[in-house]
Amino acid sequence: MEAEICAANYFVFPFLRQLHGKGQGRGQSKELDTRLPEAETDATSSDRWPLAVTYADLWGPMVNSSAVSQSHARWSLGMGRAGSVSAERARPILLGHSLQVGPATITERGRDAVEGFNVFKGLTGKNDELRSEKVETGKDEDSVAVRRRKEIEREIERASVLRKRFDIHIAGQNVPAPLESFEELISRYGCDSYLVGNLSKLGFHEPTPIQRQAIPILLSGRECFACAPTGSGKTLAFLFPLLMKIKPGSKGGVKAVILCPTRELAAQTVRECKKLAKGRKYYIKLMTKDLSKSGNFKDMHCDILVSTPLRLDHAVKKRDLDLSSVEYLVLDESDKLFELGFVEVIDSVVEACSNPSIIRSLFSATLPDSIEALARTIMHDAIRIIVGRKNSASSLIKQKLIFAGTERGKLLALRQSFQESLNPPVLIFVQSKERAKELYKELAFDDVRADVIHADLNEQQRQDAVDNLRAGKTWVLIATEVIARGMDFKGVNCVINYDFPESAAAYIHRIGRSGRAGRSGEAITFFTEEDKPFLRNIANVLVSSGCEVPSWIMALPKLKRKKHRVDRDPISTIPDED
Numbered sequence: 001m002e003a004e005i006c007a008a009n010y011f012v013f014p015f016l017r018q019l020h021g022k023g024q025g026r027g028q029s030k031e032l033d034t035r036l037p038e039a040e041t042d043a044t045s046s047d048r049w050p051l052a053v054t055y056a057d058l059w060g061p062m063v064n065s066s067a068v069s070q071s072h073a074r075w076s077l078g079m080g081r082a083g084s085v086s087a088e089r090a091r092p093i094l095l096g097h098s099l100q101v102g103p104a105t106i107t108e109r110g111r112d113a114v115e116g117f118n119v120f121k122g123l124t125g126k127n128d129e130l131r132s133e134k135v136e137t138g139k140d141e142d143s144v145a146v147r148r149r150k151e152i153e154r155e156i157e158r159a160s161v162l163r164k165r166f167d168i169h170i171a172g173q174n175v176p177a178p179l180e181s182f183e184e185l186i187s188r189y190g191c192d193s194y195l196v197g198n199l200s201k202l203g204f205h206e207p208t209p210i211q212r213q214a215i216p217i218l219l220s221g222r223e224c225f226a227c228a229p230t231g232s233g234k235t236l237a238f239l240f241p242l243l244m245k246i247k248p249g250s251k252g253g254v255k256a257v258i259l260c261p262t263r264e265l266a267a268q269t270v271r272e273c274k275k276l277a278k279g280r281k282y283y284i285k286l287m288t289k290d291l292s293k294s295g296n297f298k299d300m301h302c303d304i305l306v307s308t309p310l311r312l313d314h315a316v317k318k319r320d321l322d323l324s325s326v327e328y329l330v331l332d333e334s335d336k337l338f339e340l341g342f343v344e345v346i347d348s349v350v351e352a353c354s355n356p357s358i359i360r361s362l363f364s365a366t367l368p369d370s371i372e373a374l375a376r377t378i379m380h381d382a383i384r385i386i387v388g389r390k391n392s393a394s395s396l397i398k399q400k401l402i403f404a405g406t407e408r409g410k411l412l413a414l415r416q417s418f419q420e421s422l423n424p425p426v427l428i429f430v431q432s433k434e435r436a437k438e439l440y441k442e443l444a445f446d447d448v449r450a451d452v453i454h455a456d457l458n459e460q461q462r463q464d465a466v467d468n469l470r471a472g473k474t475w476v477l478i479a480t481e482v483i484a485r486g487m488d489f490k491g492v493n494c495v496i497n498y499d500f501p502e503s504a505a506a507y508i509h510r511i512g513r514s515g516r517a518g519r520s521g522e523a524i525t526f527f528t529e530e531d532k533p534f535l536r537n538i539a540n541v542l543v544s545s546g547c548e549v550p551s552w553i554m555a556l557p558k559l560k561r562k563k564h565r566v567d568r569d570p571i572s573t574i575p576d577e578d
């Protein structure tokens with residue numbers, strides 16, 4: 001009954017309804033506050049539960065539910081959650097429907113049995129039996145119950161130890177245990193060995209922390225918000241479960257949709273997906289401009305469709321693309337997708353994916369509370385996974401702030417740093433395409449193999465710029481925000497923020513183009529007098545990932561504005577006429 005109510009309610013324009021609030025129309029979106037709070041260790045509810053206590057809570061009610069005091073049950077449920085748990089909420093627990101045990105909830109009747117906790121399956125329907133046995137025999141616990149309790153304890157402890165070891169923090173109920181290894185995908189989830197074989201051919205021998213936790217969650221049919229550092233393997237974390245669950249070459253319409261904020265990222269995701277699926281005939285499609293505008297979707301074979309929101313929305317509305325058979329919807333770089341301008345489109349795509357048993361997941365390196373709250377309104381019983389500290393930069397990146405005084409000072413500082421050492425590949429971020437073109441012209445005079453990428457280039461030119469950097473043909477790529485998110489350039493040694501980033505999230509994603517897949521990287525950020533008011537916000541990110549920041553910067557007041565956008569003088573060595 002409860003499930004039916006949820007299914008009926010949470011599909012129709014959920015984001016907009018939340019965003020607009022009462023009395024506001026569809027066209028009047030107000031800007032979401034997507035600012036990041038200071039990096040926080042997400043030691044929320046579930047992680048704070050001490051194991052010894054939760055075991056006691058678990059077995060108290062199972063052995064003799066009536067003997068457990070209400071306050072005891074309330075305490076075991078409410079620890080760490082905002083506010084206390086009401087008596088009504090606590091009561092069903094006493095009646096034996098659901099037993100909260102720290103990171104996991106064990107459901108006595110097996111209604112919500114989670115694959116990850118195979119051991120719980122044995123409990124389904126057995127507890128009444130156990131209880132009546134106990135009444136008859138008069139013994140406290142028989143040997144079967146003791147054995148089972150120990151098995152469960154071991155499972156919970158194993159999961160907890162793994163999470164601690166890999167800095168995984170979770171919030172939610174019935175959270176499946178993290179993976180110890182990729183091989184477990186075969187033994188625990190019956191994964192086809194070709195898929196695990198492909199992982200090893202790609203050189204992936206151990207799952208990254210986000211893969212350890214997100215893969216079992218998605219395989220168990222649960223929805224999730226996943227926040228893990230840049231370059232930590234989130235792409236595989238959502239692709240792998242799709243390839244495991246979807247049968248290749250199916251004819252019944254699109255089975256999975258992956259939304260990415262940029263075309264480059266969508267193209268990269270398709271490439272990654274094809275590599276992973278090698279050996280099986282999956283139809284993995286990129287929604288190109290042509291396909292979106294003139295595709296014949298009625299006859300299209302497609303298992304997995306990767307798109308930017310606008311192209312997908314266009315195909316749905318103008319070309320009758322049917323998304324009602326979609327079983328998995330992934331929002332990659334989800335916080336970007338929820339920014340102003342995208343929300344209506346995302347809403348429309350969510351509505352088009354009308355399969356009631358769809359599983360949705362959100363992935364990003366930054367997850368502002370406002371976005372999580374908004375997304376939560378449409379998610380069903382979603383689990384939150386945070387790896388490391390929420391909204392913080394990868395600890396593999398050595399970060400530096402450099403005061404350049406003025407715009408001209410930045411150009412001098414850049415040239416000087418190239419003369420001292422140029423360790424390609426290098427990415428340079430500027431705040432607009434005009435400035436990207438200006439800086440490109442300046443560097444053309446220098447002996448540096450530079451290229452530029454921005455939104456004025458066509459699709460092929462943008463792809464060439466990315467490929468040339470990947471192939472080592474260019475050493476320096478000057479870029480706008482277009483490639484700041486998700487792009488995986490192997491071995492980028494240094495990211496230079498020539499123009500100060502407009503937000504802490506933008507900073508985290510930009511510098512996250514280096515320091516990927518376990519490699520170290522460097523990030524240099526120039527700032528001028530005009531950037532000083534926003535310096536503190538970025539400095540907080542440096543401090544939270546262990547980098548040194550002068551004390552005067554930390555003493556600066558925090559900026560309350562959402563975005564830092566500065567009108568800058570053009571980039572030029574030619575002196576002004578005045």
Ligand SMILES: Nc1ncnc2c1ncn2[C@@H]1O[C@H](COP(=O)(O)OP(=O)(O)OP(=O)(O)O)[C@@H](O)[C@H]1O
Pocket residue numbers: 203204205206207208211228229230231232233234235236364365485486487488490512513516517
């Ligand atoms: N288990 C693994 N072992 C080794 N390398 C891996 C593993 N999983 C992924 N990688 C590699 O790590 C790199 C970064 O992965 P990915 O692009 O998925 O990061 P991400 O977390 O999505 O980053 P971003 O937040 O910037 O989008 C890629 O080159 C990928 O091939």
